[in-house]
Amino acid sequence: MSRHISGTPRRRFGHHRLLTAALVAGTLGAAAACAPSGPDPASGTESAGAVKPVIDTKFDLDKLVTAAKKEGSVTVYDSTGDITKTAAAFTKKYGIKATGVKSKVGETLEKMTRENQSGNVTIDVTNYEDGPSLVGQLLAEKTVYTYIPGPVAQDLPPSGQNPLQVLSKGNLWVYNPELFPGGCPVHSMWDLTEPKWKGKVALQDPLSKPNIVEFFNQLKSGGDQQLRQAYQDTFHKALPDGDSAGEAWVKGLAKNSPILTSSDDDAAAAVAAPNQKKPRIALVSNAKFRDVKDKGYHMRVCTGLRPWAGYQYPKYSAIATKAEHPNAAKLFVHFMLTQEGIDTQLDTGGVPGNPELSTGTFMPAGLTDWDKQLLVFDPSKLRDDFENLQPMQDLWRLNHG
Structure with a gap:
């Protein structure tokens, strides 16, 4: 079932075939009860590249809520301001004070690492969008661990x-339909490397936006064939x-004097x-489409751009190994895997990680299918992406x- 269908559950991801033995243990048998002390993920002996998730096979929501209420609060860091809405909804539902903090990935990585080393942990949970550093650093160093409520585990794809x-x-690659009423003025990603578009392509500085660098690496590792074909179609x-088609495209874009910004806000404003x-x-980010309504922006996805009109980047959830509020943290992760929880982050579009949930009703103008129009990151490449x-x-x- 394609993800463009709104309001109905998605039984399986379109990219379930992208599995990995390197990241997914064949038997995810680790279990943890909902006792206030929680599991001890730091006591494992797994190698850095094979840290197993904790699957709570004895999950009891009522007991978890009771234990979480005794802890009284939970603090969650995320790279989007939507986390404040998620935190507010969590507090309203459970009566537990949740604080959502918007923080760039690099800042969250540094803070969680320092806190783990000092033992003075203030971040309980992170919704984290840089898979490579999550796998290569935070999980490998046991700064955080992966917690999965048992009842939900059977619904989640191994990947x-x-x-x-x-x-x-x-x-997403976007343009201004007021300036280009006939549609997107580029038809291939390779057009962006041409002299006509020199100094006219805006994006957040890749050196400060980890998922853009991951996009470059994913182009090199998994997008080569399609990007190579797009080159053939564009230049005959x-x-x-x-x-490497991916490296050639990255070089071409870099040499074409793109406008590098410090934020997506600035990149969106530039267009x-x-x-x-x-022009x-x-x-x-698709989150910038809220500015169409809030700020009167004119923005539309480059429909038909070959080979992709952008890329999907996953957001992961992990709990601090030394969390001060471990049970409230587990309850928050559970909340993120429910429709009520994930809906707080779908007002500008997105795809729930739990395939049993619906995608919501909003779709950025020009985007009709998350899987077909966007490059979907291959989770089996996270370790390679970290090394590269x-x-x-x-x-x-x-x-x-």
């Missing part, structure tokens, strides 16, 4: 369990054998602000003027 994927969002000649008269293309982070950043640095 979404380790780490636990609670949501997918999108970074084959990309030289031996060349879609009401007074914007300059540009931008790569922005620095080389890809260096490739960008060397080629960006």
